[in-house]
Amino acid sequence: MAEMEDGGNGSWLVLFAGLCCLFGAVNGQVVYSVSEESNPGTAVGNLAKDLSLSVQDLEPRGFQLVSGPNTRYFDVNVKTGVLLLKERVDREGICARSSRCSLELEAIAKSPLNMYRFEVNVLDINDNAPEFRMSSLSLNVSEAALPGERFALPSAYDADVGSNSVKSYKLSPNEHFSLDVQSGGEQSVSAELVLQKALDREKQPVIQLTLTAVDGGKPPKSGTIEINVDVMDVNDNVPVFSKPLYKARIPENSAPGTSLLTVHADDADSGLNGEVVYSFINHNNDKSIESFDINKATGEITVKGQLDHETNPAIEIRVQARDKGASSRAAHSKVLIEITDINDNAPEISITSLENTVKEGSPKGTMVALITVKDEDAGQNGAVTLRTPHGVPFRIQNAYKNKYSLEVDGPLDRESTSQYDITITATDEGSPPLSSSTVITVEVSDVNDNAPLFPEPVINVYVKENGPVGAVISTVSALDPDVGENARITYSLLESSRSAAPVSSLVNIDSESGHIHTLQSFNFEEMKTFEFRVQATDSGLPPLSSNVSVQVFVLDENDNSPGILAPYSEHGSVNTENIPYSAEAGYFVAKIRAVDADSGYNALLSYHISEPKGNKLFRIGSSSGEVRTKRRMSDNDLKSHPLLIVVSDHGEPSLSATVSIDVVVVESTADIQTQFKHVPMKEESFSELNVYLLIAIVSVSVIFLLSLVSSIALRCCRTDGPFSRYSPPVITTHPDGSWSYSKSTQQYDVCFSSDTLKSDVVVFPAPFPPADAELISINGGDTFTRTQTLPSSDKVGQAAV
Numbered sequence: 001m002a003e004m005e006d007g008g009n010g011s012w013l014v015l016f017a018g019l020c021c022l023f024g025a026v027n028g029q030v031v032y033s034v035s036e037e038s039n040p041g042t043a044v045g046n047l048a049k050d051l052s053l054s055v056q057d058l059e060p061r062g063f064q065l066v067s068g069p070n071t072r073y074f075d076v077n078v079k080t081g082v083l084l085l086k087e088r089v090d091r092e093g094i095c096a097r098s099s100r101c102s103l104e105l106e107a108i109a110k111s112p113l114n115m116y117r118f119e120v121n122v123l124d125i126n127d128n129a130p131e132f133r134m135s136s137l138s139l140n141v142s143e144a145a146l147p148g149e150r151f152a153l154p155s156a157y158d159a160d161v162g163s164n165s166v167k168s169y170k171l172s173p174n175e176h177f178s179l180d181v182q183s184g185g186e187q188s189v190s191a192e193l194v195l196q197k198a199l200d201r202e203k204q205p206v207i208q209l210t211l212t213a214v215d216g217g218k219p220p221k222s223g224t225i226e227i228n229v230d231v232m233d234v235n236d237n238v239p240v241f242s243k244p245l246y247k248a249r250i251p252e253n254s255a256p257g258t259s260l261l262t263v264h265a266d267d268a269d270s271g272l273n274g275e276v277v278y279s280f281i282n283h284n285n286d287k288s289i290e291s292f293d294i295n296k297a298t299g300e301i302t303v304k305g306q307l308d309h310e311t312n313p314a315i316e317i318r319v320q321a322r323d324k325g326a327s328s329r330a331a332h333s334k335v336l337i338e339i340t341d342i343n344d345n346a347p348e349i350s351i352t353s354l355e356n357t358v359k360e361g362s363p364k365g366t367m368v369a370l371i372t373v374k375d376e377d378a379g380q381n382g383a384v385t386l387r388t389p390h391g392v393p394f395r396i397q398n399a400y401k402n403k404y405s406l407e408v409d410g411p412l413d414r415e416s417t418s419q420y421d422i423t424i425t426a427t428d429e430g431s432p433p434l435s436s437s438t439v440i441t442v443e444v445s446d447v448n449d450n451a452p453l454f455p456e457p458v459i460n461v462y463v464k465e466n467g468p469v470g471a472v473i474s475t476v477s478a479l480d481p482d483v484g485e486n487a488r489i490t491y492s493l494l495e496s497s498r499s500a501a502p503v504s505s506l507v508n509i510d511s512e513s514g515h516i517h518t519l520q521s522f523n524f525e526e527m528k529t530f531e532f533r534v535q536a537t538d539s540g541l542p543p544l545s546s547n548v549s550v551q552v553f554v555l556d557e558n559d560n561s562p563g564i565l566a567p568y569s570e571h572g573s574v575n576t577e578n579i580p581y582s583a584e585a586g587y588f589v590a591k592i593r594a595v596d597a598d599s600g601y602n603a604l605l606s607y608h609i610s611e612p613k614g615n616k617l618f619r620i621g622s623s624s625g626e627v628r629t630k631r632r633m634s635d636n637d638l639k640s641h642p643l644l645i646v647v648s649d650h651g652e653p654s655l656s657a658t659v660s661i662d663v664v665v666v667e668s669t670a671d672i673q674t675q676f677k678h679v680p681m682k683e684e685s686f687s688e689l690n691v692y693l694l695i696a697i698v699s700v701s702v703i704f705l706l707s708l709v710s711s712i713a714l715r716c717c718r719t720d721g722p723f724s725r726y727s728p729p730v731i732t733t734h735p736d737g738s739w740s741y742s743k744s745t746q747q748y749d750v751c752f753s754s755d756t757l758k759s760d761v762v763v764f765p766a767p768f769p770p771a772d773a774e775l776i777s778i779n780g781g782d783t784f785t786r787t788q789t790l791p792s793s794d795k796v797g798q799a800a801v
Contacts, residue, residue: 048081126217144236156213235325265321273325343430448540558651
């Protein structure tokens with residue numbers, strides 16, 4: 001029979017669980033039900049099915065319950081998706097006497113990260129019998145008590161709720177008393193002993209009764225208490241309360257001594273039998289009564305201790321009015337006290353972090369943390385609003401009831417901000433409002449979103465010619481604001497279309513340090529400049545890179561000695577020049593011409609007569625190389641004069657060349673051999689000036705044609721050759737017979753004097769020095785002017801030969 005009843009109860013529980021699931025589904029949340037004291041391993045529900053999840057995805061996605069106080073009772077079988085009971089659940093231990101006992105659970109699944117919420121209602125079973133807090137009760141009843149007089153009886157306590165709680169009371173059969181059970185409405189189930197028949201102390205001084213409390217379970221359970229009724233003699237009027245039920249409302253912050261209300265009872269007797277004494281009846285040792293006090297004489301109820309709406313929102317007190325007669329008689333009433341809430345509890349914030357770090361560039365809505373807010377107050381005092389500081393790229397979204405999520409709400413850039421200390425403030429809607437704060441630290445992890453960056457787009461490097469192979473000529477360095485592997489940079493060379501030779505044959509670069517090494521020794525006379533590019537690449541995924549152009553300028557060294565030009569030879573051969581004895585001072589003897597393959601000061605030449613020392617007959621122009629007489633001849637002078645002429649450049653150290661000339665003094669000018677024997681001097685039909693003009697015109701025409709051809713050739717190849725960055729030359733002919741040659745970086749001016757026949761024109765190659773040039777003036781019979789504009793200065797250098 002017991003098994004059948006248990007089976008019926010189980011069927012009812014299954015039907016109730018189904019209805020709860022249906023109700024939860026309708027309301028958008030999964031709700032399960034399980035009976036308390038169910039055996040561990042009991043299946044509560046199929047989570048995978050109810051959450052529309054694939055059973056095969058549960059284990060790979062790490063499906064699990066979020067840690068919390070409720071998870072110790074449940075577990076999830078990731079093989080089947082079934083929610084299982086892990087240990088026995090005692091509804092009374094969890095929810096006390098709450099009419100509804102619901103456990104909120106949360107589960108998460110990764111890849112992608114999702115959170116699911118569901119509830120499990122713990123259903124009460126009739127596992128607790130009603131019990132009285134005392135084993136027996138003694139009542140004093142006057143024999144003069146009239147039928148209908150009532151006597152308060154203690155209430156039984158049942159830990160179960162609902163239909164399993166106390167539903168009725170039964171009194172053992174007797175002829176004097178009946179039982180009046182009061183239930184429904186705002187009152188709890190209580191019982192009063194009602195006198196049905198007058199008592200006769202002389203016949204029966206003590207009446208023993210048994211009161212039984214029965215709950216509504218199936219099967220029902222019960223508890224009993226023994227009542228001993230002592231029949232007292234003659235006080236035949238009972239005090240009567242003005243109200244059977246008193247109600248009062250008081251805020252929970254009321255100070256001790258605050259008056260609540262005054263109960264009043266009248267007794268028609270006189271004297272001590274009519275004097276009423278008020279008191280509380282606390283058969284069940286209810287601690288909440290200790291917060292109040294009653295004036296025994298006046299019946300005024302005042303606050304005695306601290307009140308707390310969150311602990312006891314409503315308190316029921318039973319008040320007794322007893323007279324002072326020899327056989328005292330008492331009346332009873334109830335006081336219902338509603339404790340109203342005030343805003344005396346600040347919100348409590350609980351954080352469950354899901355990720356330690358968030359990648360920069362994470363999209364909006366990326367969940368960072370779960371936030372739970374709890375406020376013990378009720379109504380508006382318990383309504384909480386969360387907020388984050390302005391200016392942070394995060395927001396708070398309400399997920400469910402008091403559950404919130406912290407999400408990304410803006411762009412994250414680790415290079416700007418690598419860590420956020422987010423202050424989350426929870427504020428309720430009480431008056432005045434209360435708030436609390438907590439700080440969440442969010443680390444922003446790096447992604448490779450920055451390419452290496454060189455400090456400048458072009459790097460100029462100056463290298464001396466004839467330098468050692470393997471020397472470090474420069475070091476390039478790029479910066480990457482990323483960190484770790486994303487900021488580890490390697491360097492490599494890229495070929496440049498402007499370089500005549502392959503860059504890999506000229507220089508090499510250390511991929512880690514960025515040191516640029518030479519692979520050969522450079523010759524300024526062969527290569528004055530070359531260009532290549534360096535690429536910096538980080539180690540991120542995918543890698544990012546940037547380039548910088550490196551222009552290398554080879555600096556000239558004084559490694560070439562001057563070379564003597566024809567018709568004179570260098571040291572080791574004898575050259576002879578004849579002059580007439582009648583030569584005047586300043587007579588032109590010879591002109592030494594020399595060139596130097598170097599550039600700049602290294603190619604600037606000066607002429608000196610070295611031997612014979614102390615000779616005062618001849619002089620030489622230090623810049624022009626023209627040998628002339630210093631005075632007229634005398635009879636004491638020798639007929640032959642050997643001269644040793646030294647040509648020196650201005651390099652450091654200076655290099656030089658020598659040439660020997662024997663100057664022979666002859667008596668007649670007819671014996672003088674000139675270098676222009678093919679030119680008739682006296683028999684020309686036109687003057688010497690016309691010859692010079694003709695030669696000048698022919699020279700200018702030839703130079704103009706050559707310059708025109710060179711200009712056309714440079715225009716054709718300037719986009720492909722190593723000199724394409726220079727503008728083509730421009731040649732200008734002047735009315736006086738001179739011409740000028742100019743480029744964007746160089747300008748040459750050539751002027752012919754009236755002594756054109758004796759002039760020599762030498763055009764030096766343009767140097768490419770790193771320092772500023774200076775103004776150089778060389779005076780002579782013929783003038784050649786070179787004007788050069790240097791890349792690093794506004795100064796102009798001129799040289800004339």
